[in-house]
Amino acid sequence: MNSLSQKEIIIGIGGVLAFALAACLPLVDQGYYLSLAVNITLYAALCTAWTLFSGPTHYVSLATAAFFGLGTYAVALWVDVLPFPLLVAFGALAAGALAGIVGAATLRLSGVYFVIFTLGLAELVRQIVTWAQATFTTRMGLYVFTDLREMHIFWMLLALTAVIFLTGWLINRSRLGFAMRIIGDDETVARHVGIDTAKSKIVLFIISGAFIGIAGAICAPRYGYIQPTSAFNPMTSFLVVIMALLGGTRKLWGPIVGVIPFVILMDFITVRFSNYMPVAMGLSFLAIVFLLPNGVTGRLEQAWNKFQSRKSAPSSTETAA
Amino acid sequence: MKRRTLFAAAICAAGLTLAPAAFAQDVIKIGASAPKTGPLGGGGAMTHWPNIELWVHEINEAGGLQVGDRQMTIELIEYDDQTNPEIAIQNIQRLATIDNVDFIVTPYSTGINIATAPMIAQHGYPHITTSAATDGVAEFAQRWPNSFWMLGTATQLAVGAVEAFSKLRDAGEIGDTVALLYVGDAFGQEHINAAKPLLLEAGFDIVYEASYxxxxxxxxxxxxxxxxxEPDSFMAFSYPGDTFALTEQAQIQGLEVGAFYTGVGTAFPSFRDRFGDAAEGIMGIGGVNLDDPKVADYFDRHEELTGSEPDYWASATTYAxxxxxxxxxxxxxxLDRAAVIETIQNGTFDTVIGTIDFVDNVNxxxxxxxxxxxxxxVAVAADGIAVGAEPVVKPAW
Structure with a gap:
């Protein structure tokens, strides 16, 4: 086990402080700002979980809604008979299992097939759930009534985000993380140096999917009424990709940089220009792809490197002279 | 001296700024959050928003509401929930804690009403729903005593459909066989659960049954x-999209039946516009009694102000x-919200859909x-309220 560098310790302490500070929010406001914070935290968790897999591999997954919906359904189906924490674990297992099956089937394929497949996956799962419910049960909408208030959901999502971060950091330090970076750079090279690329990708896809499933499970009590159409909403998948790309997926903390302004911006548009929501969404997607291909963090990194080289350039000419 | 003038000026200025504040209290802030975009954007644009517009316009035109000894006009604050429960909850929070509205009008659709109900209850607002027809209403009313449910239950609607069919059958206008269809979601499932046993009990013979x-x-x-x-009658618990599609196909393929019933969407004016004369005799969820002068008057006012005819089901209920x-x-x-909730629970109200007297918060x-x-x-079946006409057999397409 490598020991921690001083820089890592400082970042770690800073991170813990930031999370502790965020956790105090419900003590200050239980109204609108808490609601906004729940949405931000939800997407922070989803985008970071998404980046765990899609960041290093560069495989764009549109399956977020499928995992999220499964987590939601795990809670909705058994909320009256089993304790909530157990159901959250169920959600993680179900989503992880789905990710495993899908991963095994598709991750041997290259990029674009994977994107198309994941896009269809949420729809496929939704239809299966609908069919199963219509065939085996007599009611379709499921009610999730619990005593959990908005602040509890906020704390759970915040804790989930912290765990995702920790997991991401541990993966980065592990052999798996190293393997992923090589795969991301050049999959053929990775295979030639003896990395089991398929297995590595599947493992990471499962981890990422399970976290998204947990997020769905946590959100089920917030919706109250679970239907296939709302649980497997394809919009979730697209929003996650947009926000993660806005932030940048090269760094673990990249997506958060995208999530916070994006959620606030969407909220602003909802209030001011509610009739132009879909247009605003499409334009922002285009703007991100064209103007910020590596996200905000990528742009920052670029600027930082430029700044560094400019600073070192004059000094090197001096020594030469 | 100069300082004194300045002081006096400041007092005047303060007085000026205070004066409008005193007037501002004679405004009731009403919040609304419902879909303008997303899958239910169309439904919201037809059934929900025009009624809010009409209601606010009429009250302000009349000089406002008489609240105690004050005459108060309405200021409307509206948000789009994009048919997304997350956004809907956030909108309710914003209305309650940022805009500090005095009252909130109902969101649109069963799902979003239920998703927002805990939040509306938490802030103590009355929650009068007019777009949720489900069998859960008694349970919801008990769970959230501030909530009121006006559109009826799936069972009531299914009972009405079977009654209308039975009347035609008993009069010898149609035979015993019926084809039964339903959309495979909560709505279709609840209706079929209620309708199927009733049809069998009434002696109907279900010759075809399918869900999609x-x-x-x-x-x-x-x-x-x-x-x-080869059924004598056709009953489908469908949604707007499939209601139109099923009717169109039945017409194209020449499915001749004496009673043709489809679900949500049949009551839309656009349904009549689409099928023209072929719509004659088709039955569906909803209906109103246009013989009632209050209803007829409401239809006229709605069309005059919003430029569109209301739909013949939930529109009048929304306005009511x-x-x-x-x-x-x-x-x-x-404007004491708890007191208003109590008044709604115990009072009776004169509306376009008749006298409303909530029984355990359900109309x-x-x-x-x-x-x-x-x-x-025209309403041909109803529960506890007068119908506009008796059902008649459907002419050929």
Whole structure:
């Protein structure tokens, strides 16, 4: 086990402080700002979980809604008979299992097939759930009534985000993380140096999917009424990709940089220009792809490197002279 | 001296800024969050928003509501929930804690009403729902005593459909066989659960039964199969998209039945416009009693102000729900929300859909089945309220 560098310790302490500070929010406001914070935290968790897999591999997954919906359904189906924490674990297992099956089937394929497949996956799962419910049960909408208030959901999502971060950091330090970076750079090279690329990708896809499933499970009590159409909403998948790309997926903390302004911006548009929501969404997607291909963090990194080289350039000419 | 003038000026300025503040209190802030975009954007634009517009316009035109000894006009704050429960909850929070509205009008659709109900209850607002027809209403009313349910239950609607069919059958107008279809979601499931046993009990013979997934585009095979079973009547618990598609296919394939019933969407004016004379005699969820001068007057006012005809089901109920809120505020004589909730629970209200007297927070009197007759969707079955006409057999396409 490598020991921690001083820089890592400082970042770690800073991170813990930031999370502790965020956790105090419900003590200050239980109204609108808490609601906004729940949405931000939800997407922070989803985008970071998404980046765990899609960041290093560069495989764009549109399956977020499928995992999220499964987590939601795990809670909705058994909320009256089993304790909530157990159901959250169920959600993680179900989503992880789905990710495993899908991963095994598709991750041997290259990029674009994977994107198309994941896009269809949420729809496929939704239809299966609908069919199963219509065939085996007599009611379709499921009610999730619990005593959990908005602040509890906020704390759970915040804790989930912290765990995702920790997991991401541990993966980065592990052999798996190293393997992923090589795969991301050049999959053929990775295979030639003896990395089991398929297995590595599947493992990471499962981890990422399970976290998204947990997020769905946590959100089920917030919706109250679970239907296939709302649980497997394809919009979730697209929003996650947009926000993660806005932030940048090269760094673990990249997506958060995208999530916070994006959620606030969407909220602003909802209030001011509610009739132009879909247009605003499409334009922002285009703007991100064209103007910020590596996200905000990528742009920052670029600027930082430029700044560094400019600073070192004059000094090197001096020594030469 | 100079300082004194300045001071006096400051006092004047303060007085000036205070004066409008005192006037501002004679405004009731009402919040609304419902879909303008997303899957239910169309439904919201037809059934929900025009009624809010009409209601606010009429009250302000009349000089406002009489609240105690004050005359208060309405200021409306509206947000789009994009048909997304997350956004809807956030909108309710914003209305309650940032805009500090005095009252909130109901969101749109069963799902979003239920998702926002805990939040509306938490802030203590009355929640008068007018777009949720489900069998869970008694349970919801008990769970959230601040919530009121006006559109009836799936069972009521199904009972009405079976009653209308039975009347025609008992009069010898149609035979015993019926083809039964339903959309495979909560709505279809609840209706079929209620309707099927009732049909069998009434002595109907179900010769064809099928469900189809929500969002099905091609219903031609379903209609072909139904036609092959040669039914005397046709009953489908469908949504707007499939209501139009099923009717179209039935017309194309010549499915001739004496009673043709489809679900949500049949009551839309656009349904009549789409099918023209072929719509004559088709039955569906909803209906209103246009013989009632109050209803007829409401239809005229709605068309005049918003430029569009209201739909013949939930529109009048939506407007009635707003009337209940306004009357309850006036009767309470204050903006005290808990007192207004109590007034709604115990009072009776005179609305476009008749006298509303909530029984355990549920309005039991609803029109259940309408039938297109000369371009109007007339109520032919109802629970606890007068119908506009008796059902008649459907002419050939």
């Amino acid at each position: 997934p929500f969002g099905t585009q091609d219903v031609a095979p379903i209609i072909a199969a139904a036609k092959a079973a 729900g707003l009337q209940v809120l306004a009357q309850a505020i006036e009767e309470t004589g204050s 039991p009197n609803v029109w259940t089945v309408g039938q297109w007759r000369d371009g109007k969707f």
